[in-house]
Amino acid sequence: xxxxxxxxxxxxxxxxxxxxxxxxxxxxxxxxxxxxxxxxxxxxxxxxxxxxxxxxxxxxxxxxxxxxxxxxxxxxxxxxxxxxxxxxxxxxxxxxxxxxxxxxxxxxxxxxxxxxxxxxxxxxxxxxxxx
Numbered sequence: 001x002x003x004x005x006x007x008x009x010x011x012x013x014x015x016x017x018x019x020x021x022x023x024x025x026x027x028x029x030x031x032x033x034x035x036x037x038x039x040x041x042x043x044x045x046x047x048x049x050x051x052x053x054x055x056x057x058x059x060x061x062x063x064x065x066x067x068x069x070x071x072x073x074x075x076x077x078x079x080x081x082x083x084x085x086x087x088x089x090x091x092x093x094x095x096x097x098x099x100x101x102x103x104x105x106x107x108x109x110x111x112x113x114x115x116x117x118x119x120x121x122x123x124x125x126x127x128x129x130x131x
Contacts, residue, residue, distance in 0.1 A: 008102055009075070009097050009098060009099055009104035010104040012075075013104040013105075014106075016097045017097070017106060017108070020070060020077060020095065021119075023047065023070075024113045025113050025117075027043040027044055028040055028113065028114070028122070030043055034047075040126060047070070048068055048069060048070055049069045049072055050069045051068050051069070051127065052066070052067055053066055053067075053086060054067050063082055065080040065082045066080070066081040066082075066083065066127070068123075068127070075097060075098060075099035076097075077096070078095075079093060079123070080093070080095075080105075081127070082094070090124060092107060092109050093107070093120060093123065094107055094108065095108045
């Protein structure tokens with residue numbers, strides 16, 4: 001029998017991402033775990049662990065990004081929002097799933113949360129990115 005511990009992050013990311021999209025839909029609709037919230041910003045305040053800008057030093061050949069961290073430890077989940085500098089419009093969004101010396105990411109830039117909301121539109125609206 002294969003347990004969650006036996007699977008790699010690449011094998012687990014789809015299920016994890018689907019769960020986070022369900023959560024975002026509940027946040028937008030103020031339903032489920034967020035039914036007591038009066039609006040989406042209040043629900044978001046209860047959901048994420050943090051929203052910060054991750055900068056790499058010039059020697060690292062990685063692009064800086066905004067991080068919406070959902071969980072931390074083992075496993076951890078986050079959305080990485082890549083922009084043209086700190087103030088620029090969204091160029092790409094990745095969902096990242098990490099668990100003890102393993103990790104996987106998935107480009108979700110063009111994904112939908114539900115029939116009314118695109119993921120990119122969600123971040124542009126609630127996290128103050130210019131469109």
